[in-house]
Amino acid sequence: MSLDRVLHALAGGKPYFPTGLFGIQSAPERYIYMQATVHLLAQIRRGQPLRILEIGSWVGASALTWLDALDRYAEGKGEVWCCDLWEPYLEVPPERAAQALGPLPAEDVGLAMDVAARAGVAQALFDYNVARAGANGRVVQLKSDSGKVLASLGGEQFDLVYIDGDHRMGAVRRDIAEAKRLVRRGGIVCGDDLEHQLHEVDEAFARAQTTADWLVDPKSGQGYHPGVTVAVAEGFGRVSAYGGYWLMRRVGDGFQPVDLTGRPVHVPAHVPVDADFSKLRPTI
Numbered sequence: 001m002s003l004d005r006v007l008h009a010l011a012g013g014k015p016y017f018p019t020g021l022f023g024i025q026s027a028p029e030r031y032i033y034m035q036a037t038v039h040l041l042a043q044i045r046r047g048q049p050l051r052i053l054e055i056g057s058w059v060g061a062s063a064l065t066w067l068d069a070l071d072r073y074a075e076g077k078g079e080v081w082c083c084d085l086w087e088p089y090l091e092v093p094p095e096r097a098a099q100a101l102g103p104l105p106a107e108d109v110g111l112a113m114d115v116a117a118r119a120g121v122a123q124a125l126f127d128y129n130v131a132r133a134g135a136n137g138r139v140v141q142l143k144s145d146s147g148k149v150l151a152s153l154g155g156e157q158f159d160l161v162y163i164d165g166d167h168r169m170g171a172v173r174r175d176i177a178e179a180k181r182l183v184r185r186g187g188i189v190c191g192d193d194l195e196h197q198l199h200e201v202d203e204a205f206a207r208a209q210t211t212a213d214w215l216v217d218p219k220s221g222q223g224y225h226p227g228v229t230v231a232v233a234e235g236f237g238r239v240s241a242y243g244g245y246w247l248m249r250r251v252g253d254g255f256q257p258v259d260l261t262g263r264p265v266h267v268p269a270h271v272p273v274d275a276d277f278s279k280l281r282p283t284i
């Protein structure tokens with residue numbers, strides 16, 4: 001039986017985000033802020049189709065969020081270009097990789113992603129979810145390293161560039177530099193997993209973590225992605241941030257914070273949100 005038919009049977013023909021594969025990768029409320037961003041852009045662009053470039057798509061939760069927002073706020077006009085490797089990218093130590101032969105530890109995101117990518121399940125699930133959302137014609141798939149893909153996009157311009165790929169410092173620096181070049185004036189550069197801004201953490205410690213994906217900040221005692229924290233600060237200074245989702249708007253050749261207060265709150269159908277998000281407010 002083909003993987004697509006298995007997925008179809010498991011998911012009852014609907015988009016499918018299995019918990020074991022960390023199908024919903026971000027804190028659910030971040031998808032609400034992403035939708036509010038599209039609401040803002042749709043107002044600014046007044047009926048023009050919106051072009052969105054996403055770096056890091058995994059099994060499609062963020063891509064379907066953009067598509068849902070385009071339907072809701074932009075009369076369905078626009079497209080989402082999705083860049084992902086859909087291949088293992090975090091170095092999983094051999095002793096942990098061996099665990100993949102048995103049940104996966106529920107908390108090990110890196111290992112689950114490694115196994116799913118290696119088996120081709122991640123890309124199959126992305127394809128399946130895009131098809132089930134009826135979005136085939138509005139998604140452009142760019143399967144390669146973001147460094148190569150973004151550099152090859154030449155003079156393309158996007159209304160929104162979303163950065164959620166490799167969270168290590170060098171990769172985020174590179175993705176931000178390309179995003180600044182590829183976003184049109186008035187457009188938005190945004191991203192995921194900014195748990196803390198640089199002024200909130202031990203800066204010297206953060207700057208030394210050039211190869212880390214995630215670790216604990218000695219100053220606050222909390223987990224964060226040092227590569228995202230450092231690269232965002234270098235690229236923009238302090239940014240507007242909502243629960244780990246950050247965004248900046250290109251004004252002229254510079255970038256300014258964005259206030260999402262008062263924007264509509266909508267939870268996309270594929271994202272389970274149990275908290276009350278009746279208001280959007282900046283968090284840091």
Ligand SMILES: C[S@@+](CC[C@H](N)C(=O)[O-])C[C@H]1O[C@@H](n2cnc3c(N)ncnc32)[C@H](O)[C@@H]1O
Pocket residue numbers: 023024025026055056057058059060061062063083084085086087089144145146147164165166171
């Ligand atoms: C955190 S996940 C993305 C989650 C997704 N945005 C969502 O909310 O559903 C990170 C993704 O980045 C991809 N990735 C990692 N390194 C990459 C690279 N160099 N180029 C493109 N994609 C990359 C991984 O394959 C993975 O799917």
